[in-house]
Amino acid sequence: MDDAPHVDEQELIRDGFPGQRMLVLPRPLVRAALATPVTRELLVTDAGYFPRAGGHGRIRHRPISQAVVMICVRGRGWCATPAGRFDVRQGEVAILPPHLPHSYGADPEDPWTLWWIHISGESVPILVEATGATTQSPVQVPGDLHHLAALATELISVMERDTTAPRLLEASGIAWHLMTSLITSHKSHADTDELLDTIAQQLRDNLGNRPTVSELASTVGLSASHFAALFRQRFKVPVNQYQIQLRMARARELLDTTSRPVADVARELGYDDAFYFARQFGKLHGISPSKYRRQDKG
Template sequence: MLIPDGFPGQRMLVLPRPRVREFQNQPGTAGLIVTDCGYFPRADLHGRRRTQPVGQAVVMACVDGSGWCETEAGRFPVNQGQVVVLPPRQPHAYGADTNNPWTLWWFHAASREVEDFLTAAGMTTENPVRRPRDLYPVVSLISEVVSWMERDTTTTSLNAAAGAAWHALTLLASERVRGDEGGDVIEHATAYLRAHIADRVTVPELAAMASLSTSHFSALFKRHVGYPVLQYQTMLRMSRARELLDTTSATVAAIAAEVGYPDSFYFARQFKKVHGMTAREYRDQHKG
C-alpha cells in the first residue's frame, strides 16, 4: 500500500487550482508556477502511482533513505543524494523503500516551458534520476520554494518560488544522469580545454588522454556538452577574446595570439563568423 502524505513532521503546500489558472493567465507569470511542494521526513509507505498523467513536472530530492521510481522506460532505484525528475504528461509511479524509507524535499512545476526545458536537458522518462555532485544547493533551493509557498499565495511569493524552482531545474540540467557513461571523462576534457585556451589541442590528443578512440570520445563529448570538441574550443576562445576586447587596449593581433590564433587574419574570419561583426566593431560598441 502506498500513501501520498501524512508523515510526522511533514511540510506540504498545495496551491488552489483556481489560483494556479489565475497566475498562469497573468501577464509575465506564465513561464513557471509551483503548484505543490513540501518536505516528507522518513516517509514510510510513501508513494504514488499515476496511470492518468498530471500536467506538472515532479521533482523529488532524496536526502536520506532510498526508494524507487517507475516510468514507461522501466523501474529505477533512487538513493540518498539523488534527485528524481518526472516529466509532465507521462504516467509514472514512485515509492519509498520498505526497509529504509526516504526523506524528500519536493515540488511540482507546471508550464509549457518546463516541459520543453526538461526535454532539451535530457530529463526524460528514460533518464529520470539525476546524481548531483553536491545535493545541498538543490535542496536549499527547494527549501526556498517551500518557504515562499508557506508565506502566502500572492503573485510576489509565487514569482519568488518559481525563480527558485527554475534555478533548481537548471542546476539539475547541468548534472549527469544516473549511471551516465563518460561524465567524468568529459568534465576533465572540458576543464583541460578551459585551462589551455591558447594551446593547440586536437581531438585525438584529448581522446588519448581519456584512453578512448577518437570516434567514441567525440560522440561522448557532443552528447554531454551539446557541441563538437572544436566548436566548444572556439566558443571558449571567443569568450576570452571578447573579455580582452572589453577590458584591455591590446591590439586585435595580440588578442588573437593570446587566445590561440597566431594567424590574426584567420582569427578575424572566425570572430566575424561567430559575432556577425569584426573585432574592432565589437570593441567600439557601447556596452554595460
C-alpha cells in the same frame, strides 16, 4: 533500471508523515497564475518535504500536466515511467516529465527523505528536457545536492508565507534557479557509475599517490560529501578505506614475491614513514609486515 514493482496502490501513503511540510495551491489559483505573464512560463503548483517517509508512494495512471521533481537527501526509493522502474538513491533526483503516467515510492527498509515540487508552465517541458531526464532515464545525480535542498527549503518557506501573486512570482524564480542548477550539473546513473569506476581504476593504477577525497571529488565535478556518499554506495566502503585496501593488497604481493626491505615497499605505496605503514598493515592483518613475510603461507 529494474522491472516494474509489484505495488498495492491501497497500501501507499500520499502524505501525513511526522515533521512533513506541504503546500498545494488551489486549482483556481493555478489556472489564474498560468494565465499571467512570467508565472505562465513556470509555476510551482505543489511542494513539500517528507522526512523518512515510510510507506510513501503514488501511482498515477492518468498523466498530470505538471513535472514532478523529487530530491532524495536520505534513504532510498524508486520511480517508474512507461519505460520501466528506476532506483532512486540518496543524493539523487528523480525528474518525471509531464503528461505521462508514472509512479514512485519509498524503499520499505530504508525509506527516503524527500524535498519535492510540482511545476507547470509553458517552459517546463524545455527545462525538463534540458536536464537530460527522460522516461528512459529519469534519475539524475546533481553536482551539489545541498544547494538543491537549500533552494527547495527556500521555495517552500516563501510559499508558506502566503500565495499572493508576488509570492508566487518569487517561488517561480527559485524554481527556475533549481532547474537550471540541475541542467548545469546533471549526470545520469550510468554516467556517475562510469566516473566512479574510472576513479577507482586510477587509484588502482597509482597506488603511490594519496589524493584526498576533495581532490577526487573535484575531478568529477561533485562536492566532497556527495562524492564520498556515492563512492560508498558503489563500492560498499569509504574512499579512504578503499585506498588502504588497495595498498595493502599490493603490499602483500610485494612481501610475498620479493625480498625488498619493508621501507622500500612502504615508499612504493606512498608511505614516507615505514613505521606508519607497519602500523596500518598490522591493524589490518594482525601482524607486522616482517612477520607476515616469514609466516608459512603454503
